[in-house]
Amino acid sequence: MEKLEAALAKAREMRKSTGGTLQSQHAPVTPKAIPVGDWSSLPEVKLTPARMQRNRITAVLGGKNATPYDMLRSRTIRLMREKDWNRLAVTSPGAACGKTTVSFNLALSLSRQKDLRVMLFDLDLRRPALHRVSGLVPPHSFHEVLDGRVSFEEQAVRIGENLILAMNATACRNPAELLQASRTGEILDEIERTWHPDVMLFDMSPMLASDDNVGFLGNVDCALLIAAAERTTLPNIDICEKELAQLTNVLGIVLNKCRYADKLVGYSYDSYS
Ligand SMILES: Nc1ncnc2c1ncn2[C@@H]1O[C@H](COP(=O)(O)OP(=O)(O)OP(=O)(O)O)[C@@H](O)[C@H]1O
Numbered sequence: 116m117e118k119l120e121a122a123l124a125k126a127r128e129m130r131k132s133t134g135g136t137l138q139s140q141h142a143p144v145t146p147k148a149i150p151v152g153d154w155s156s157l158p159e160v161k162l163t164p165a166r167m168q169r170n171r172i173t174a175v176l177g178g179k180n181a182t183p184y185d186m187l188r189s190r191t192i193r194l195m196r197e198k199d200w201n202r203l204a205v206t207s208p209g210a211a212c213g214k215t216t217v218s219f220n221l222a223l224s225l226s227r228q229k230d231l232r233v234m235l236f237d238l239d240l241r242r243p244a245l246h247r248v249s250g251l252v253p254p255h256s257f258h259e260v261l262d263g264r265v266s267f268e269e270q271a272v273r274i275g276e277n278l279i280l281a282m283n284a285t286a287c288r289n290p291a292e293l294l295q296a297s298r299t300g301e302i303l304d305e306i307e308r309t310w311h312p313d314v315m316l317f318d319m320s321p322m323l324a325s326d327d328n329v330g331f332l333g334n335v336d337c338a339l340l341i342a343a344a345e346r347t348t349l350p351n352i353d354i355c356e357k358e359l360a361q362l363t364n365v366l367g368i369v370l371n372k373c374r375y376a377d378k379l380v381g382y383s384y385d386s387y388s
Pocket residue numbers: 170171207209210211212213214215216217239242244320321371372373
C-alpha cells in the first residue's frame with residue numbers, strides 16, 4: 116500500500132510538471148526528418164471466426180452482436196475528438212472484468228471505420244492475453260520493444276489495413292519498472308510520430324492487483340474503467356475511479372458481464388422485414 120501511495124504521489128508530480136492538462140499531448144507534430152511508417156509493410160494476420168466467437172470477440176464483422184461495442188466506439192471517439200485525445204487505457208479494479216475482451220472488440224469496431232488508424236497494445240505485462248484471445252502468435256513480445264531488444268516493426272502485426280496489434284508471447288519479469296520507465300514514454304512517442312495512429316488503445320492490468328499501471332498512466336490521455344456486474348463492488352469502483360482520476364482523465368465506466376441485457380441494444384432492422 117505504501118508503495119502504491121508513493122507511486123501515486125510520483126505520478127501526480129509528473130502530471131503537474133507536464134501541465135497536467137487535457138492538452139498535454141505526448142508526441143509533438145511530426146518533424147519532417149522522421150520517416151513515416153508504411154502500415155502495409157507490417158505482416159498481415161487473420162483471425163479465425165470460430166475462435167473469435169468462442170472468446171466473445173463479436174465486433175469483427177459488425178451487425179447485431181457488435182452493437183454494444185459500436186456504441187462504445189461512437190461515444191469514445193466523440194469524446195476523444197472533442198478533447199483532441201488519442202491514447203486510451205482500459206483497466207479495471209480486479210481481474211477478469213473483461214478488459215482484454217472490451218479492448219480487442221473496441222479496437223476492431225474502431226478499425227471498421229476505414230478512416231481511423233488504430234493500434235492496440237497488450238500492456239498487461241504480467242498476464243498478457245491478447246495473443247491467446249486472438250489466437251495469434253507474435254514473433255516477439257512488445258515488452259522486448261520496450262526493453263530496446265527488438266524494433267516495433269519486427270514485433271507488430273496488422274489486421275486489415277488499419278489495425279495494428281502489439282502483443283506479448285510471454286510475460287515480462289519486471290513489468291512495473293518497464294511501465295514506469297521514462298524510456299517507455301519515449302518509445303510510445305516514437306511509435307506515434309512514425310506511424311500516425313488516430314487511436315492508441317492500451318489493454319492494462321487490474322488496478323488493485325499491483326502498481327504496474329500507476330507510473331504508466333501519465334502516458335495516456337484518458338482511461339476506461341471496466342467493472343464486472345455482480346462481481347466488482349461499488350467501493351472498489353469508487354476507489355479505482357478516484358485513483359484513476361489522479362493519474363489521467365476518466366472517460367467512463369463500462370459495466371460488463373450484465374446477465375440481463377437490454378433487448379433494445381443490438382436489435383436488428385432486418386427483423387422487421
Ligand atoms: N460481457 C461478457 N459476458 C460474459 N463473459 C465475458 C464478458 N466479457 C468477457 N467475458 C469473459 O470473462 C473472462 C475474462 O475476460 P477478459 O480476459 O477479457 O478479462 P480481463 O479483465 O482482461 O482479465 P485479466 O484481469 O485476467 O486481464 C473471459 O473468459 C471472457 O470471455
